[in-house]
Amino acid sequence: MSALKVQTEDRFVRAFDNLPTDSGMIHSLRDAGMKSFRALGLPTPHDEAWRYTSLNEMTSVADAAVIDASGGVVALSPPAGIRIRPLSQVLADDPALASLLGSVVACDALTALNQAFLGDGLWIDVPDDFSSGKPLVLLTTAQGNADRHPRIMLRMGARSFLRIIETQSIKNLHQGRVCNTVFEATLSEGAELVHSRMQEGGSVGSLISRVGIRLLRDSKYNSFVVTLGGAKIREDLRVILEGKDAHCDLHGLTLGFSNDHIDHHTSVEHCVPHTSSKQAYRAIVGEHATSVYNGRIFVEHDAQKTDAKQSSRNLILSQTATANSKPELEIYADDVKCAHGCTVGRLDDDAMFYLRSRGLSSEQAMRMLTFAFADEVLDADASGRVHAWLEQRFGVLS
Amino acid sequence: MLNIVDLHAEVGGKPILKGLSLSVGAGEVHAIMGPNGSGKSTLANVLSGREGYEVTGGSIQFLGVDMLTLKPEERAALGLFLAFQYPVEIPGVNNTYFLKAALNAVRKHRGEEEIDAVDFLALMKAKLAALSMNELLINRGVNEGFSGGEKKRNEILQMTILEPKLCILDEIDSGLDIDALRYVADGVNMQRDGKRSMIMVTHYQRLLDYIVPDYVHVLTDGKIVHSGGPQLAKDLESQGYGWLKAEEE
Numbered sequence: 025m026s027a028l029k030v031q032t033e034d035r036f037v038r039a040f041d042n043l044p045t046d047s048g049m050i051h052s053l054r055d056a057g058m059k060s061f062r063a064l065g066l067p068t069p070h071d072e073a074w075r076y077t078s079l080n081e082m083t084s085v086a087d088a089a090v091i092d093a094s095g096g097v098v099a100l101s102p103p104a105g106i107r108i109r110p111l112s113q114v115l116a117d118d119p120a121l122a123s124l125l126g127s128v129v130a131c132d133a134l135t136a137l138n139q140a141f142l143g144d145g146l147w148i149d150v151p152d153d154f155s156s157g158k159p160l161v162l163l164t165t166a167q168g169n170a171d172r173h174p175r176i177m178l179r180m181g182a183r184s185f186l187r188i189i190e191t192q193s194i195k196n197l198h199q200g201r202v203c204n205t206v207f208e209a210t211l212s213e214g215a216e217l218v219h220s221r222m223q224e225g226g227s228v229g230s231l232i233s234r235v236g237i238r239l240l241r242d243s244k245y246n247s248f249v250v251t252l253g254g255a256k257i258r259e260d261l262r263v264i265l266e267g268k269d270a271h272c273d274l275h276g277l278t279l280g281f282s283n284d285h286i287d288h289h290t291s292v293e294h295c296v297p298h299t300s301s302k303q304a305y306r307a308i309v310g311e312h313a314t315s316v317y318n319g320r321i322f323v324e325h326d327a328q329k330t331d332a333k334q335s336s337r338n339l340i341l342s343q344t345a346t347a348n349s350k351p352e353l354e355i356y357a358d359d360v361k362c363a364h365g366c367t368v369g370r371l372d373d374d375a376m377f378y379l380r381s382r383g384l385s386s387e388q389a390m391r392m393l394t395f396a397f398a399d400e401v402l403d404a405d406a407s408g409r410v411h412a413w414l415e416q417r418f419g420v421l422s
Numbered sequence: 423m424l425n426i427v428d429l430h431a432e433v434g435g436k437p438i439l440k441g442l443s444l445s446v447g448a449g450e451v452h453a454i455m456g457p458n459g460s461g462k463s464t465l466a467n468v469l470s471g472r473e474g475y476e477v478t479g480g481s482i483q484f485l486g487v488d489m490l491t492l493k494p495e496e497r498a499a500l501g502l503f504l505a506f507q508y509p510v511e512i513p514g515v516n517n518t519y520f521l522k523a524a525l526n527a528v529r530k531h532r533g534e535e536e537i538d539a540v541d542f543l544a545l546m547k548a549k550l551a552a553l554s555m556n557e558l559l560i561n562r563g564v565n566e567g568f569s570g571g572e573k574k575r576n577e578i579l580q581m582t583i584l585e586p587k588l589c590i591l592d593e594i595d596s597g598l599d600i601d602a603l604r605y606v607a608d609g610v611n612m613q614r615d616g617k618r619s620m621i622m623v624t625h626y627q628r629l630l631d632y633i634v635p636d637y638v639h640v641l642t643d644g645k646i647v648h649s650g651g652p653q654l655a656k657d658l659e660s661q662g663y664g665w666l667k668a669e670e671e
């Protein structure tokens with residue numbers, strides 16, 4: 025076990041040594057990243073947060089990772105008015121900005137690894153009062169026998185509004201390779217971000233996604249993440265509510281079949297009085313798939329009048345599928361509204377029979393009931409794209 | 423059309439149907455009456471092929487086919503329709519979408535072409551109007567939040583759209599107000615075309631005033647114990663089931 029672990033880390037260390045030498049801020053950031061990666065070591069199932077999700081897939085190859093340093097993420101026809109620059113350029117121009125990197129996401133071995141291989145990620149600035157009907161489309165793909173460590177830094181000016189539609193696809197990644205993304209954003213006063221993520225994995229390879237959002241006064245974050253299968257998908261979404269009247273809405277929909285393993289961890293941190301949050305995650309698992317939802321709500325000592333809601337509903341379609349769901353509440357203030365609920369169930373026999381008695385095959389009936397289950401959370405998709413994307417994959421839903 | 427011979431069936435290991443025989447010809451309307459718990463809904467479920475209803479003896483032939491080996495959807499495709507005593511609510515499955523999918527499944531089996539969305543909506547509109555049904559209802563989830571009477575009307579709507587050969591109506595009159603009963607009965611009567619057969623389970627003579635049956639049967643303790651014409655229902659209404667037992671003995 026530990027021998028394997030050393031070996032895996034080793035492959036990253038060797039890859040790091042093979043990186044072309046760079047100078048300046050990027051270089052020292054990478055060095056620091058590798059140092060902390062080596063100190064932390066990859067998490068194992070002994071770490072509570074990784075209980076259900078093993079990174080053994082990443083240990084299944086020993087040769088040094090080929091690193092695709094292109095950054096792995098592209099912005100497609102961004103709306104006019106926002107500024108998108110390569111991360112390396114921003115850091116070269118203003119090294120002081122380096123301190124912002126890693127200030128919002130949870131700092132663990134995987135974030136450190138991302139930093140160790142920091143490439144040409146995207147640095148996005150949205151000016152004050154910006155608003156556009158056009159979304160910013162971000163495309164992250166990883167394929168072949170290469171690791172990727174995409175990084176996005178977003179700063180939203182006061183009262184600005186932006187929609188991001190992000191696709192993360194690692195369908196053609198090779199065995200043992202990882203796409204390890206980090207997305208960080210700070211929303212200034214009154215800003216609003218609608219952030220849809222569509223994730224899709226293949227039968228091998230890992231997708232690790234870290235999202236960190238800092239919310240200042242009156243700002244709003246609306247997240248919708250859909251995960252359509254993948255041998256190993258793990259997302260950690262952290263939202264820090266730092267200003268009065270900040271609000272976040274987090275929705276998740278997981279669809280897992282075959283041997284898919286999909287793990288969503290959220291951490292919603294209420295740091296000041298009068299903030300609110302809502303989380304609604306749904307998972308549908310069939311065949312041999314496993315889903316995990318771990319929803320943390322943290323309420324700081326003086327964060328009175330916090331209103332935090334969380335619901336997790338899970339539909340299991342086969343005897344061999346598993347859904348794990350766990351709320352994690354840490355509430356230190358006393359004047360707080362906190363509601364959470366979790367259900368795990370199977371398809372309703374009465375409904376199945378009703379549909380079949382009208383002539384629908386059991387596959388059709390199952391499909392209808394499965395999408396009916398997803399429907400409730402699909403309604404919350406502010407981007408309007410998720411439904412279409414699912415239809416592209418599964419045919420007309422309803 | 424339908425031939426049931428000496429049918430025995432169990433639910434959860436408990437024998438419910440105990441040697442039931444019934445023969446329904448094309449175009450006939452049969453009413454089945456009988457005390458609570460006598461096995462009327464069980465018969466309907468067994469005919470539709472519901473899981474958990476185990477046939478332990480006897481046979482069911484529908485249009486010359488042995489029904490017992492068929493799945494519920496295959497029976498529906500052959501032309502069997504059950505209007506449920508308690509229709510289930512299915513939030514998230516849109517009523518219109520569901521009905522169109524069901525109709526197309528049945529049409530496919532009959533070797534007909536799929537109906538397109540425009541034609542389907544036109545068909546639906548016409549059927550809704552005939553049943554005086556609120557059009558808004560069909561945009562909801564299947565039976566979602568429907569009142570008791572609305573659910574029953576929705577069953578009849580489905581029946582008129584799917585055009586089955588044999589309809590089993592399980593207490594289609596329960597929970598209906600006087601006007602609704604009339605619309606539902608009219609809906610059923612419109613379906614009586616001399617070829618389509620019906621089995622109507624009911625507790626009340628009133629329904630049979632609107633939909634006059636050819637035969638009335640009394641089901642007691644898992645068997646048909648008495649059969650007659652429409653007059654039998656009137657006698658039952660005034661005298662209850664007691665006298666039949668006395669007669670048997």
Ligand SMILES: Nc1ncnc2c1ncn2[C@@H]1O[C@H](COP(=O)(O)OP(=O)(O)OP(=O)(O)O)[C@@H](O)[C@H]1O
Nearest residue numbers: 433434436438456457458459460461462463464465
């Ligand atoms: N799933 C089940 N498990 C055990 N017993 C059952 C089950 N379903 C039905 N029964 C029993 O079978 C018997 C017949 O029930 P059924 O629903 O067929 O009666 P019914 O004639 O339709 O009555 P009603 O007039 O009240 O609708 C009842 O005693 C009922 O309790």
Ligand SMILES: [Mg+2]
Nearest residue numbers: 462463464507
């Ligand atoms: Mg009954």
